Amino acid sequence: MRLPARLLPAAALIPTAALLTGCFASSGSGQASADGDGSGKRIRVAMMLPPRSGLSPLSDDAFKLSRWSTAETLVTLDEDGDAEPALATEWKQSGKTWTFTIRDGVTFHDGTKLTAQSVVRSLTVAATASPKPRILDGVELTVKAEGDTVAVTTGTEDPLVPQRLSSPQLSILSAKAYKGKTVNPVGAGTGAFELTQINGTASATLDRYDGYWGGKAKAPGIDVKFVPDGTARAAALRSGEADVVEAVPVSQAALIDQDLITEVPMPRTNTLYLNTEKGVFKDAALRAAAREAIDAKTIVKGVYEGRADVAEGLLGPALPWAADLRDGTVQRAKAGDPDGTAITIGTFTDRAELPEVAQTLQQQLQKAGFKVKLDVREYANIESDALAGEFDAFILSRATVLDSGDPAAYLYSDFGSDGSFNIAQLADTAVDKALKKAADTKAGDARRQAVIEAEAAVLATDAAVPMLHERVIQGDAAGVVDVAHDPRERELITIDTYVK
Template structure:
């Protein structure tokens, strides 16, 4: 057996934090068990098909074939290396000796099955949307992945947390259960995760076992409570601390490839008219938002991408006098309602009449996708799903984009995005994505406001947290508790 007796016999006891609230089903912290507070609880029983996929990778439970470095370059993970023998075919060589938590040895057939199931799922992961992916095992360790059209960013796509490779026991019809089915340094024992998760170390991990004796995760929606629990010593790590909760705390600060933007609905009045979009663009002040709402702990966005040259704006004095606008945002991210209120005041100062709507994202999304608002303040990562800025532009701002909240359909933008998607080497592809971004910004359908940072609080006893700008890694085998 690969699971040590201590894993199978781990005690599951009730714990009631004085500041973070009661929760049950979590092993008590002690010794070198790391205690972590996360803001969002699982919504799909830890299935990798949706947002829970990120929990699998951030907590070291499951892994993908490819990972991204800090610059967004694809790097080996379960796959040691890869080549592109034809425009629509990629060949991946898997690591030898990787084992799943149930003792099964990883083969190319397992990886092919995981990818094919994801591509055929009723809800196809964003990273594979419109790719036409199929995978086939060539032999024990060699995997061939094909796409219906040439896809130069396939390695980046395969870094998506929705595409973790799990053991055969995980797949039960349409249901996917990662319990004892991952390849990471920590074992998810079961799907009883509503009140928290107790992870055990995996002694058979291919890169060597962790020095932690386990990880206990609790879900604390309120950011202030997460910070208080950290300062009180109830947890060792608190993720996504609010800006007001950083005092007297050891904080890892991570500049994210994530942009807060104002999206304008181009499919109807008033922002169907370029003059109204121009007036809105000139009304907002990203620098004031960075200084005020974010207390200087966000970076002014001069474009959608951090690394892009600043997008220069020439004032025109356009007015929104008398135009009525419904502006929406969601409160899952603490600063967005205040951003929306500040933007609303700026629009009113330019003559717009603004009504605001704030809901939880899950309640807001159907109306967002239906185009039922005139403007939306959103926070979007531009490499999270497909690991590729060009793919992000295609999904969010082209005529066929699946998350086109601005409802933009501009042939010039589509052509520029298509050119970026057809560019192979990473530096040239990034340059092409910036050119496409500039075409997009010229429409004023999207107004970048700030680039966000993540704030991860930790005890001074914690070392080796993964400060991943792509928000896919947090606890690894290198994480220690002194």
């Protein structure tokens, strides 16, 4: 059992704090002046995960480039997931083709000009990569320059092309980024900060790019340190070694001045998936019995120390429109009597809280009359069994908004009859119909309503019992101004961020 944070001795943090001393010494070339209207101080950032692919935008490293405001995409997303202009100023659809007008007056960090051909090059590299960026998985996409516009054509009519092009994995870089065997973003972006140095998996340095089309950043630069150890990240905030800290562990949050931490709702739901195809939970009445037995409030309080939100549906507060659109009319089966029925629940160790969640669920379900066995392994060793339906139930922490910023893809993947991640083995005509409607509806209010209707159709089957929505705890030192708190983890240091 994990020792509560408040009982950890403060002395236990000293070694990791000492290891960080001096690790944020500035190595950038930016002038320590106030000519960006800030204080002239560089921003020291402690990030959780080191680069996995040398900061190639074709990998998940792309989200780091986005969070540092160094690489940009044609469009961005607003709070509701609607597309807004970035490197493209406007767009229009004609059947399978979307035409984007490229912003004039943009230069890359190497001084070259952004053109329609620049966009074609970056998007074509992404579309023909092996493997493709996740956002283009299953998508046939071709790109052609037409004057100062770019025509993006898909194999089938796709209402979400602008949202897809907001993915940091489709960042637009200058020609120099593509000269080697891998895509190298150093000095090749268009953002407010130029990436000037990558030190393997240890650190990165960025300097303000004064030619940024959106105006001059307030801070002269960013010094990034990759600190996988959560205790060390928390210690860096407590000691003043870092200005901004990603993902402070729940176990450390109580040891930090609460004015220095912000809990950001994540588009991630902790859900119990029930096997609807075979075994105990093929019976809808027993699925209902499992749902009624679960006390999510106890899990939030005991495992997450109150730093999570009890789920009202599959989509949580990171999607602020979801709660407003629900009407509370989901019709579910009546609960049956478990009567000592034996079930096996699987989960994984990679997320520290999940084994504890499993233990709590075991107690709750046994109290309701089930006999519960747990199977807990590393994710790499359990995923194939989960997807094959080898468990009666499976506990999963699942991102509900994937790269397009749209939850329809997650719902289809997890609950469509031919969904690629259908752990619940669900095959329901009403669900499939609702999912298709959501996928085919144009972006905007109508699509959001269709998504909520699809969520209701899934919940009516009790194939999945959403328990809680996770939060990420971000640490910001007292002098930090206007750092972003982004549920999608696309923004962190912006043009307006600086240290007093």
